[in-house]
Amino acid sequence: MTTIILYLSFIASFFGHDNPQLTVHVKNIKSLKGEIIIGVFNTDKDFLKDGVAIKNYTISVDEVNETIVINDLPKGEYALSLYHDENSDNECNRNFLGIPKEAYGFSNNVKPKFSAPSYEECKFMLVENKTLDIILLH
Structure with missing residues (x-):
């Protein structure tokens, strides 16, 4: 019986979702058109x-x-x-200095000063x- 329980536990953990849930609230959106594009780096x-x-991810x-x-x-x-x-052109449009012309943001709400x-x-x-x-920066 113990073997069956261990086997079922193994199967459940293999097929189960033990990934944590990440909820991202994007704030300071000024226009209701286009998409929010999120890139994840590790x-x-x-x-x-x-x-x-x-x-x-695109929403x-x-x-x-x-x-x-x-x-x-x-x-x-x-x-x-x-x-x-x-x-909706799938790129972050920038000016001639490389500064984004579209609103952008980073985890921890980092505000770039002179570089990314x-x-x-x-x-x-x-x-x-x-x-x-x-919070999106404009």
């Missing part, structure tokens, strides 16, 4: 470089405060970057259910 190597996020903007619930990240260390792709923030500034631990409030 290392400082290539942080914020195009095409290297380990996961990307259509239809509220002033959007919420996305992420359930497919295993426990670990992460950093998020996001932007409001108002014109570092992974260290934006990182957080996801070991249990967590909620992040990220």
